[in-house]
Amino acid sequence: MVKSLLALVATITIAPLSAQNSPQTAAPLRPNAAAAEPAAEDWRDIPADEILLLQLKSGRQVVVRLAARLAPAHVNNIRKLAMARWWDGESVYRVQENWVAQWGDPTEKKPLPPEILARPPSEFEVAGVSPALRLSKPDSYASATGITADGWPIATDGKATWLTHCYGMVGVARDQLPDTGTGAELFTPIGQSARRLDRNYTVVGRVIEGMQHLSGLPRSDAPMGVYADAAERTGILWARLASQLPPDERPHFQYRATDNERYAAMIALREHPAPPTVATGLNVCDLPVAVRRRP
Numbered sequence: 384m385v386k387s388l389l390a391l392v393a394t395i396t397i398a399p400l401s402a403q404n405s406p407q408t409a410a411p412l413r414p415n416a417a418a419a420e421p422a423a424e425d426w427r428d429i430p431a432d433e434i435l436l437l438q439l440k441s442g443r444q445v446v447v448r449l450a451a452r453l454a455p456a457h458v459n460n461i462r463k464l465a466m467a468r469w470w471d472g473e474s475v476y477r478v479q480e481n482w483v484a485q486w487g488d489p490t491e492k493k494p495l496p497p498e499i500l501a502r503p504p505s506e507f508e509v510a511g512v513s514p515a516l517r518l519s520k521p522d523s524y525a526s527a528t529g530i531t532a533d534g535w536p537i538a539t540d541g542k543a544t545w546l547t548h549c550y551g552m553v554g555v556a557r558d559q560l561p562d563t564g565t566g567a568e569l570f571t572p573i574g575q576s577a578r579r580l581d582r583n584y585t586v587v588g589r590v591i592e593g594m595q596h597l598s599g600l601p602r603s604d605a606p607m608g609v610y611a612d613a614a615e616r617t618g619i620l621w622a623r624l625a626s627q628l629p630p631d632e633r634p635h636f637q638y639r640a641t642d643n644e645r646y647a648a649m650i651a652l653r654e655h656p657a658p659p660t661v662a663t664g665l666n667v668c669d670l671p672v673a674v675r676r677r678p
Contacts, residue, residue: 413657419649421673426637427533428677433458434625434636435465435588437486439475439596440618446592447553448636448674450535453512453546454587456503457555460566461587462624467496469567470622475600479608481574484597485556486619487567489609495567505563506585508543515642519654520664524578528667532642534674535589536667538581546586548577549668550598553588573598576668591636591674639673646673 429448437445451458464470470487477485495501514529514537522528525538528547536547548554553571557564564585571590590597605611625633639646654665 413655414648414651416652419645419652421639421645422643425640425643425645426675426677427640429636429638429674431626431633431635432462432624434634435461435622436625436628436634437470437593437622438620440620441596443596444593445590445596446634446636447588448591448638449588450546450586452533453509453531453535454506454585456500457506457564457566457585457587460499460503461569463496463498464565464567465622465624466627468621468623469493469496470619473619474613474616475597475619476616477570477607477609478573478597478600478602480602482572482608483570483577484573484600485568485570485608487556487569489613489616491568495565499565499567501565502561503563503565503585507582508545509537510544512537512544513539516647516650518650518665518667522667524581530641530646530667530670532640534638534641536670538667543582545582547667548572548580548584548586549589550574550576551590551594551672552586553590554580555585555587557584571597576666578668589672591672592676635677637675637677639675641673 433449433451435447435449437447439445449458449461473486473488475484475486476489477483512531514527515532517527517529522538526540528536528538530536536549537544538547546552550572553569555564555566556568556570566587569587600617601615602608603610603615610616650665653669655663
């Protein structure tokens with residue numbers, strides 16, 4: 384049976400609207416747009432062993448940044464799978480409208496490398512991590528949200544912290560608990576954010592380049608979005624860590640550090656857009672993917 388995402392139901396509480404005669408608060412001061420521009424020192428190199436490349440048979444490539452610091456056991460498995468060339472010849476076998484694209488072995492019969500942890504420790508939550516910057520408004524799924532200094536969107540309830548299932552984030556598919564997933568079967572949300580999966584699946588990374596090659600795939604009408612016809616799948620030619628490639632062939636990426644006043648100014652600009660825009664606030668999944676190829 385193909386590992387499926389649990390059907391979790393999110394309960395939403397709707398707060399009453401404020402009375403029309405409530406006193407008006409002063410509009411917050413907006414920083415100058417120039418204050419939100421990154422400085423040269425804000426760009427930090429991503430290690431080559433934290434970059435996973437998926438080469439699709441379509442000739443297109445998907446690049447995933449791995450969250451090695453936040454999900455070390457699962458990322459270690461993923462590195463071993465890439466080193467063993469386990470994904471070579473596998474496929475993107477599930478594409479469900481407004482939900483996820485999923486890749487790996489659809490039969491679940493392919494042997495895993497012997498050094499793989501069959502049941503890594505649960506990494507649904509992240510220990511010892513807090514946002515470098517917090518968003519100003521409440522969140523439906525957490526008491527606070529924000530972003531880490533190295534650019535990962537996270538949420539917290541004041542006790543635990545976790546990575547959020549935003550568009551393009553990469554999660555580990557699994558069976559029912561106590562299974563935690565090996566990392567061999569991975570998925571990414573391709574429509575609206577999948578926040579109801581937060582704290583129920585391990586997030587191991589984010590697609591930083593080529594996301595359109597997954598989100599643009601034809602949707603399956605079959606149950607759970609798993610292609611009924613194998614011919615519909617998108618084949619994976621190979622998957623490698625950037626560190627596995629010859630030095631002169633490795634792509635180099637950088638993330639934008641967020642623990643500075645320039646990124647704080649960028650958040651302020653987005654939380655308080657200039658008139659005539661009336662919507663204010665910022666969802667954690669609307670934070671930009673601040674990653675680039677190294678100049």
